[in-house]
Amino acid sequence: MSSLDNKHNGSARVGVYICHCGINIAGKVHIQDVVDIAKKLPGVTVAKEYKFMCSDPGQEIIQEDIKKGLIDRVVVASCSPLMHEPTFRGAMAKADGNPFMFQMANIREHVSWVTKDKGLATDKSKALVAAAVARVMFHQPLTKTQVPVNPNVLIVGGGIAGIHAALTMANAGKKVYLVEREPTIGGHMAKFDKTFPTLDCSACILTPKMSAVRAHPNITLWTYSDVVGVDGFVGNFKIKVKLRPRYVIEEECVGCLECIEACIFKHGKFKDEFNVGLAKRKPIYVPFPQATPLVAVIDPETCAYFRAKCKKPCADVCEKKAIDFNQKEEIVEVDVGSIILATGFKTFDASRVARYGYGKYPNVYTSLEVERLVNAAGPTGGEVVLANGKKPKSVAIIHCVGSRDANSNKYCSKVCCMYSLKLAHLVKERTEADVYNFYIDMRTPGKGYEEFYERLLLEGINFIRGRVAEVTDWAMTPDEEEKLVIRAEDTLVGKVRRIPVDMVVLAVGMEAQPDADDVRRMFNISCSHEGWFLERHPKLAPVSTLTDGVFLAGACQGPKDIPDSVAQAGAAAAEALALIDIGHVELEPNTAFVRDEFCSGCRTCMNICPFSAIAIDTEKDTAVVNGALCKGCGTCVAACPSGALQQNLFTDEQIFHEIEGVMNYV
Amino acid sequence: MSKPKVAFYWCASCGGCEEAVVDLHEDILGVVSAVDIVFWPVALDFKRSDVEAMKDKEVAVAFINGAIRSSEQHEMVELLRRKAQLVVAFGSCAHLGGIPGLANVFDRGAIVNQACVNAVSVVNDQKVLPSEETTVPEGKLTLPLLWNTVKSLDQTIDVDYYLPGCPPPVNLIGEAVGAILKGELPAKGTVLAPDIALCDDCVRRDTKPEKPALKEFFRPHQVKADPEKCLLAQGLLCLGPVTRKGCGSVCVKANMPCTGCMGPTSNVVDYGAKALSAIASLVDSNDDKEIAAIISKVADPVGTFYRYSLPASLLHRRYNGSTERG
Ligand SMILES: Cc1cc2nc3c(=O)[nH]c(=O)nc-3n(C[C@H](O)[C@H](O)[C@H](O)COP(=O)(O)OP(=O)(O)OC[C@H]3O[C@@H](n4cnc5c(N)ncnc54)[C@H](O)[C@@H]3O)c2cc1C
Numbered sequence: 001m002s003s004l005d006n007k008h009n010g011s012a013r014v015g016v017y018i019c020h021c022g023i024n025i026a027g028k029v030h031i032q033d034v035v036d037i038a039k040k041l042p043g044v045t046v047a048k049e050y051k052f053m054c055s056d057p058g059q060e061i062i063q064e065d066i067k068k069g070l071i072d073r074v075v076v077a078s079c080s081p082l083m084h085e086p087t088f089r090g091a092m093a094k095a096d097g098n099p100f101m102f103q104m105a106n107i108r109e110h111v112s113w114v115t116k117d118k119g120l121a122t123d124k125s126k127a128l129v130a131a132a133v134a135r136v137m138f139h140q141p142l143t144k145t146q147v148p149v150n151p152n153v154l155i156v157g158g159g160i161a162g163i164h165a166a167l168t169m170a171n172a173g174k175k176v177y178l179v180e181r182e183p184t185i186g187g188h189m190a191k192f193d194k195t196f197p198t199l200d201c202s203a204c205i206l207t208p209k210m211s212a213v214r215a216h217p218n219i220t221l222w223t224y225s226d227v228v229g230v231d232g233f234v235g236n237f238k239i240k241v242k243l244r245p246r247y248v249i250e251e252e253c254v255g256c257l258e259c260i261e262a263c264i265f266k267h268g269k270f271k272d273e274f275n276v277g278l279a280k281r282k283p284i285y286v287p288f289p290q291a292t293p294l295v296a297v298i299d300p301e302t303c304a305y306f307r308a309k310c311k312k313p314c315a316d317v318c319e320k321k322a323i324d325f326n327q328k329e330e331i332v333e334v335d336v337g338s339i340i341l342a343t344g345f346k347t348f349d350a351s352r353v354a355r356y357g358y359g360k361y362p363n364v365y366t367s368l369e370v371e372r373l374v375n376a377a378g379p380t381g382g383e384v385v386l387a388n389g390k391k392p393k394s395v396a397i398i399h400c401v402g403s404r405d406a407n408s409n410k411y412c413s414k415v416c417c418m419y420s421l422k423l424a425h426l427v428k429e430r431t432e433a434d435v436y437n438f439y440i441d442m443r444t445p446g447k448g449y450e451e452f453y454e455r456l457l458l459e460g461i462n463f464i465r466g467r468v469a470e471v472t473d474w475a476m477t478p479d480e481e482e483k484l485v486i487r488a489e490d491t492l493v494g495k496v497r498r499i500p501v502d503m504v505v506l507a508v509g510m511e512a513q514p515d516a517d518d519v520r521r522m523f524n525i526s527c528s529h530e531g532w533f534l535e536r537h538p539k540l541a542p543v544s545t546l547t548d549g550v551f552l553a554g555a556c557q558g559p560k561d562i563p564d565s566v567a568q569a570g571a572a573a574a575e576a577l578a579l580i581d582i583g584h585v586e587l588e589p590n591t592a593f594v595r596d597e598f599c600s601g602c603r604t605c606m607n608i609c610p611f612s613a614i615a616i617d618t619e620k621d622t623a624v625v626n627g628a629l630c631k632g633c634g635t636c637v638a639a640c641p642s643g644a645l646q647q648n649l650f651t652d653e654q655i656f657h658e659i660e661g662v663m664n665y666v
Numbered sequence: 667m668s669k670p671k672v673a674f675y676w677c678a679s680c681g682g683c684e685e686a687v688v689d690l691h692e693d694i695l696g697v698v699s700a701v702d703i704v705f706w707p708v709a710l711d712f713k714r715s716d717v718e719a720m721k722d723k724e725v726a727v728a729f730i731n732g733a734i735r736s737s738e739q740h741e742m743v744e745l746l747r748r749k750a751q752l753v754v755a756f757g758s759c760a761h762l763g764g765i766p767g768l769a770n771v772f773d774r775g776a777i778v779n780q781a782c783v784n785a786v787s788v789v790n791d792q793k794v795l796p797s798e799e800t801t802v803p804e805g806k807l808t809l810p811l812l813w814n815t816v817k818s819l820d821q822t823i824d825v826d827y828y829l830p831g832c833p834p835p836v837n838l839i840g841e842a843v844g845a846i847l848k849g850e851l852p853a854k855g856t857v858l859a860p861d862i863a864l865c866d867d868c869v870r871r872d873t874k875p876e877k878p879a880l881k882e883f884f885r886p887h888q889v890k891a892d893p894e895k896c897l898l899a900q901g902l903l904c905l906g907p908v909t910r911k912g913c914g915s916v917c918v919k920a921n922m923p924c925t926g927c928m929g930p931t932s933n934v935v936d937y938g939a940k941a942l943s944a945i946a947s948l949v950d951s952n953d954d955k956e957i958a959a960i961i962s963k964v965a966d967p968v969g970t971f972y973r974y975s976l977p978a979s980l981l982h983r984r985y986n987g988s989t990e991r992g
Pocket residue numbers: 156157158159160161162179180181182185186187188189192194195196197225226227342343344345346347367368371415419422508513519553554555556560561562563565
């Protein structure tokens with residue numbers, strides 16, 4: 001009834017090549033059976049098998065058959081097209097075949113890797129090969145188009161990863177837009193006093209890079225801002241950024257901070273986010289003295305002017321007249337060719353492990369809080385003190401809080417052992433307290449890391465191997481009065497111990513940002529189920545994503561420390577630079593097209609194209625797709641009520657014949 | 667040379683298709699003078715035995731309307747297939763299953779119960795149901811078997827051409843007969859109507875917005891439709907974009923939305939699925955709740971989108987757990 005039947009080129013000659021993938025496929029699929037079946041399929045002139053189709057000799061088999069004129073289209077049954085579709089298409093093109101006369105059947109990820117049953121695996125492979133053959137009969141030769149790459153780059157997140165990527169790109173002469181949602185860049189690193197394993201001062205190595213970002217002529221830094229729109233595709237993204245009002249004109253403010261002095265609040269009264277709540281700030285503030293940009297922010301939630309009335313002494317005192325209560329949110333639009341996401345992580349919420357008493361006992365702290373306590377620029381000027389202001393005589397550091405635990409996160413957060421060692425050292429240095437580290441396994445792989453652990457062992461830190469059962473204030477002996485008691489099994493000694501301490505530090509793990517899912521949707525990338533942004537390949541494409549032109553740097557991709565974050569940021573910058581250097585991207589020819597003779601001009605398609613790629617040709621009263629704008633999403637094709645819209649590589653006849661190919665087999 | 671022999675037959679249908687033939691008015695005289703009508707139960711007194719007596723392929727063309735839903739209809743169409751050189755599925759029911767095809771939302775038991783017991787106009791205290799065989803003093807009486815699933819004509823016999831519509835438009839019937847008489851026939855399987863959707867020559871098309879988008883759907887009795895503006899743009903579920911033209915847009919001219927009797931164009935495999943995705947594409951919202959509210963205004967989605975085509979759809983019928991074919 002439909003016109004889909006047998007319109008293919010009757011003289012089609014299909015070559016089918018079944019790959020063993022070593023034993024990856026051959027271990028589960030009876031390859032010869034699949035070859036035998038393939039030989040009998042209509043249109044197939046050649047069916048062969050080979051150990052590794054993707055290898056040079058494998059590709060040459062295909063190329064020779066094309067050159068001999070035996071075949072004009074190819075089916076390879078092997079791994080995922082994600083892996084090797086480009087390889088085989090490339091091989092065809094080199095032999096002067098059209099690379100789109102090709103279809104891949106995935107008999108590895110979809111078959112041999114997901115079953116133990118050889119019979120079923122072989123049957124399914126046959127069905128998938130039959131489907132691919134039925135489909136490729138309807139393929140048409142297509143050509144790729146090229147579009148230029150915009151050399152500008154967007155970097156989201158101004159932690160160490162984002163900063164490093166921005167400077168690398170900017171130094172290479174590229175225009176960088178760096179968007180940070182906090183009032184300052186710096187990320188987590190800006191909160192630390194020292195960094196493992198070298199114990200160099202965090203600020204000393206970070207703040208020069210922060211100022212370099214601010215000063216760099218090639219970098220536009222937007223803090224207190226969010227990306228609110230992403231359109232387009234690799235090489236040609238259109239970005240919308242929302243600049244939230246800070247009520248201080250950034251270009252005018254010189255960072256004298258007189259306004260903060262002048263505020264009607266004589267002392268800080270509100271939760272200081274940068275100091276993770278350990279200090280109070282005023283409604284007008286800078287997060288920390290080296291904040292970049294060093295421009296005050298007014299928090300409208302707490303500023304008296306926004307609630308009732310205030311005489312605004314801050315505005316009066318400002319010689320530059322930089323304070324502007326009428327500032328409005330602003331949307332800016334920029335074009336970029338590539339995007340680097342460096343949105344980092346959040347720390348695990350320690351109150352989720354109730355038995356460790358966070359939020360219940362004032363002297364139970366998270367590691368991030370202690371980072372602030374040991375920081376010379378922190379709320380205590382670097383003194384490690386208890387809630388009552390006294391120095392602790394004994395401190396317990398509990399590793400793996402929110403990591404390696406079936407009740408919270410199964411994964412290892414990778415940095416906690418090392419920073420716990422660092423904190424043990426710093427706490428001991430500042431307080432001379434007895435420090436006990438409770439660990440499950442000590443994980444210190446990395447350059448100089450094991451050596452750092454050795455050093456700590458010599459410093460007289462106590463290491464107890466065992467997962468802590470509980471932190472309690474329930475004293476059983478006079479020694480335990482007024483103390484926090486750690487109950488843990490010492491698995492090396494094989495007995496349960498109770499250790500009374502003054503202070504407990506919870507080494508909280510790393511988690512994906514709470515808005516990671518929104519962010520990944522906006523940038524059209526994927527997340528692992530824990531929420532980390534998904535790389536294109538865990539080994540071979542660790543900073544790329546499945547969306548071309550979008551790269552990852554730092555802890556947004558998974559737990560990692562500063563050296564790894566920086567290395568990754570450099571790699572992401574290199575990938576972006578490579579893209580810019582090539583200068584153009586090749587677009588898949590999988591675009592939609594309208595068959596005029598069937599288009600009734602009903603305009604159903606006009607409403608839904610997310611890229612506004614469709615227009616009505618007023619003369620003919622039919623729809624036309626602008627191939628340069630079409631991204632091949634196929635939305636319109638599904639909607640077109642008369643089947644006038646079709647999509648290259650996904651025509652109805654290709655899809656229906658593919659389905660039929662499978663169905664004929666089941 | 668003797669005149670070509672023509673047969674008309676009706677299966678599960680309302681009789682409207684027969685009317686359509688009569689609607690040829692005086693043109694029918696031309697037809698009658700050009701052909702020899704050898705079978706037409708609704709108008710002429712021929713019997714099944716007359717057909718059985720004919721030689722195979724003796725009939726030039728059999729026009730069969732109605733869906734197939736009983737063993738008797740099945741026997742008759744098989745008989746006609748044997749006797750006729752060409753079989754034309756005539757009208758929506760033969761073409762796609764038509765209105766009777768909506769029975770495929772239920773099964774035989776539910777339908778018989780509704781018709782013979784539960785319908786408000788029925789008095790049947792004993793709950794007597796028709797059965798294939800009944801024994802009476804005089805002997806055994808039999809009735810044809812009512813199928814569980816209603817089928818289109820081409821799901822039961824081989825069909826050469828289709829005349830779509832409920833009923834087929836008179837001009838298309840005339841053209842089809844003319845083409846058959848002249849022997850100027852398109853490829854087998856062709857639907858004998860233009861292969862483009864109704865919007866193509868709809869008088870209201872120019873009033874359609876550049877980007878049609880809808881926040882609300884109405885049923886015809888809920889609004890007073892503007893007689894000039896695109897009906898779909900007014901929120902009336904006009905299926906013109908999905909439906910083959912050729913009807914002369916009679917419904918739209920009468921200010922009623924197209925309900926899709928002409929079926930899909932040749933590029934569409936499943937009419938209802940296409941109609942659904944096309945209409946869904948017009949819903950103007952990105953909010954799940956709002957979308958649900960807008961969609962909820964579509965009363966009876968199966969009856970709306972598959973009104974004439976459920977048997978011919980990819981689904982055929984509601985899944986009823988059985989693989990019973992009849
Ligand atoms: C307690 C603790 C101590 C540590 N100590 C050490 C150490 O001593 N040595 C070491 O090597 N590593 C250490 N680490 C690990 C270190 O913090 C990370 O490796 C590093 O911060 C990762 O950098 P990043 O830029 O990827 O992420 P982050 O530092 O988290 O920075 C991300 C930035 O992106 C911004 N952002 C997030 N989402 C958005 C958005 N949607 N739009 C705009 N901006 C956004 C954030 O505001 C932030 O500024 C420690 C970690 C913890 C928890």
